[in-house]
Amino acid sequence: MSKICKGCGIELQSIDSSKLGYCQKPEQDICQRCYRLSHYGDTSLIHKSDTEHIDLKKTISELEGLCLLVVDALDIEGSLSQALFDVCQDKPVAIVCTKKDILPSTVSVEKLERAIALRLRSLKQKVLWLHIILHTSDDYQALLDQCREVDHNIIFVGYVNRGKSTLINALCQQSSGLTVSVYPHTSLNLNQVTYEDLTFYDTPGIVDELSFLDLISIKEYKQYALSKKIKPNTYQCDSPQSFFILPFLVIEIYASEPYSITTYLSNTCPLHRVSVSREEHYYLSHLSDYPMDIQSYDIENDKLDLVIKHIGWFSIKGKIDQIVVKSRLKDQTHLRKAML
Ligand SMILES: Nc1nc2c(ncn2[C@@H]2O[C@H](COP(=O)(O)OP(=O)(O)OP(=O)(O)O)[C@@H](O)[C@H]2O)c(=O)[nH]1
Ligand SMILES: [Mg+2]
Numbered sequence: 001m002s003k004i005c006k007g008c009g010i011e012l013q014s015i016d017s018s019k020l021g022y023c024q025k026p027e028q029d030i031c032q033r034c035y036r037l038s039h040y041g042d043t044s045l046i047h048k049s050d051t052e053h054i055d056l057k058k059t060i061s062e063l064e065g066l067c068l069l070v071v072d073a074l075d076i077e078g079s080l081s082q083a084l085f086d087v088c089q090d091k092p093v094a095i096v097c098t099k100k101d102i103l104p105s106t107v108s109v110e111k112l113e114r115a116i117a118l119r120l121r122s123l124k125q126k127v128l129w130l131h132i133i134l135h136t137s138d139d140y141q142a143l144l145d146q147c148r149e150v151d152h153n154i155i156f157v158g159y160v161n162r163g164k165s166t167l168i169n170a171l172c173q174q175s176s177g178l179t180v181s182v183y184p185h186t187s188l189n190l191n192q193v194t195y196e197d198l199t200f201y202d203t204p205g206i207v208d209e210l211s212f213l214d215l216i217s218i219k220e221y222k223q224y225a226l227s228k229k230i231k232p233n234t235y236q237c238d239s240p241q242s243f244f245i246l247p248f249l250v251i252e253i254y255a256s257e258p259y260s261i262t263t264y265l266s267n268t269c270p271l272h273r274v275s276v277s278r279e280e281h282y283y284l285s286h287l288s289d290y291p292m293d294i295q296s297y298d299i300e301n302d303k304l305d306l307v308i309k310h311i312g313w314f315s316i317k318g319k320i321d322q323i324v325v326k327s328r329l330k331d332q333t334h335l336r337k338a339m340l
Contacts, residue, residue, distance in 0.1 A: 007034030007179030009191030009202065020050060020188060034179040043183055043218040051160070051185045051204045057087045059190050063201060065153025067091045069127070072162040073100045073112055074226050077334065078309055079159050080119050083206055087157060092150055095130045096143065098163035102226055104264075106340055109134075115339065133167065140171050144198065153199050160184035160205030168193055168200045178202055182227050183218050212248045212332060213310050223268045224311055232315075234262045240276040245269060245311060246286050249327035252276055259318025265311060293330045297323040303338040315340060 003012045007030040010021040022032050036042035060067070067088035072079040076097075085093065097112060109132045116130055128150060131143050147154050156164040161184035169176050176193040179186055184205065191202040213221055235241070238258040243251045245265075253261065254276070265271060274282050297306075299320040306323060307313040309332045316323075317338075325333050 003029075004189070004191065005029070005031040005034055006177050006191070007031065007038070008187050009189035009204070011189075030177075030179070037181050037186065038179055041181070043221075046181075046183050046185055046218050048185055048207065048214070050188055052207050054189065054204050056157075056203060056206060057089070059203065060087050060091075060155060060157065061089060063153065063155055064151075065091065065155050065199075065201070066128075066147060066151040067093045067155050067157050068147070069093060069095045070156055070158030070162045070164045070167065071095055071097045071116060072159070073097050073103055073107075073132075074312070075307075075310070076115050076119050077307065077336070078208070079162050080116065080123070081159075082123055082125075084157055084159075085123070085125055087206070088155075091155070092128055093125075094128045094146070094150065096167065097130065097132045098167060099226075100132055101135060102229055104230055104232060104340065111339070133163075135170070144171060144196075147198065152197055153201070155201040155203065157203055158205055159208060161186070162205065164205065165202050168202050171195065171200070176200070182222060182225050184208075184213070184221075208310075210329060211310050212308075212329060215248065215328065223270070224266055226266050226312055228267070230264050230312070231267060232262045232264055234260055235273060236260050242274050242276050242279040242282070243314070244272040244274070244282055244286065245308065246272065247328070248311075249308070249325060249332065250279065250283065250287065251306065251314065251333075252279070252324040252326070253316065253320060254322045254324070255318055255320045257319045259316065259320060262315040262317075264313050264315065269311065287326070287328070290328045292326045292328060295325045295327065295330075295333065297325070297335055299323060299335075301337070305336050305338050306333055307336055308333050313339075 005012050012023050013021045014026050033045040069084050112132050158164050165178035165180045165187055169178050172195040187204045193200045240254045302319055303317050305313045305315050
């Protein structure tokens with residue numbers, strides 16, 4: 001019988017070291033990729049194409065149980081979509097929300113619950129319950145009990161890198177040994193874990209559409225990833241300003257009155273602020289080689305967030321006339337009601 005890697009779910013093999021699932025000795029429980037990823041953070045082994053071909057809908061259709069949608073508090077719109085409900089088909093569905101601890105403490109559980117409820121309404125979807133993960137032992141116990149009331153088989157479903165495997169490890173008090181990493185596309189196939197009277201199914205994440213992160217190497221990704229508590233930075237502006245996030249986009253903000261911008265980005269995200277009148281120089285040296293998509297937002301609200309997919313968001317306060325985003329990829333930004 002074929003043996004499955006305990007870390008990522010891929011079938012183990014000891015024949016071809018250049019192929020997925022390779023382990024030197026047949027008696028080993030994890031593949032070389034998982035070993036190198038966990039012990040050395042070796043990113044050269046991660047490829048988006050390794051998970052793109054997986055038919056998640058078919059895999060899940062062959063299972064019975066509660067589908068637990070893993071939604072990322074940092075990116076509710078991007079991590080909670082119709083595609084998740086499609087793969088669950090007619091199974092019972094509940095939501096867990098991860099990464100709340102990365103948001104500023106001013107974002108309460110209630111605020112997050114409201115934001116997720118709003119997203120569900122816009123998708124015209126209902127779920128059995130919603131649980132915001134607080135990472136305490138009582139909280140994990142409460143989640144296990146909530147799951148038990150519905151089913152003893154729990155299928156974790158979500159986009160890549162949203163914390164599915166991390167949550168299963170936490171619920172099993174780390175006895176499951178699933179491989180996790182800051183990089184997307186870590187889990188490669190269905191992986192079954194038994195804990196007390198429950199069976200958890202870890203699944204490979206749904207692959208995102210083309211995003212900025214596909215324009216850089218997996219190694220560079222760490223610079224932009226929101227993995228530690230966000231430290232917001234506030235800029236008081238009294239003239240039109242351009243904010244460059246290199247090498248992806250520039251955001252121009254036009255206002256006739258003073259306004260403030262608070263950024264919620266990784267501490268190492270390369271952000272540069274220049275006045276719109278001096279933008280050209282910067283633009284020429286960093287972005288002029290690329291064809292740019294231009295999106296213009298007319299603003300009616302004086303408190304809103306401009307969300308940049310996978311990177312973070314700008315909270316904008318004041319009477320703004322217009323925001324123009326020049327971006328190397330289409331559809332990477334959107335406006336939402338201010339989260340804070
Ligand atoms: N701070 C914080 N980090 C989290 C949380 N959940 C997950 N992470 C981090 O997010 C990253 C991705 O976690 P994984 O568990 O590998 O995500 P996944 O959904 O299994 O990803 P794929 O296997 O690629 O689909 C890791 O660096 C985790 O440490 C959380 O609640 N808080
Ligand atoms: Mg995983």
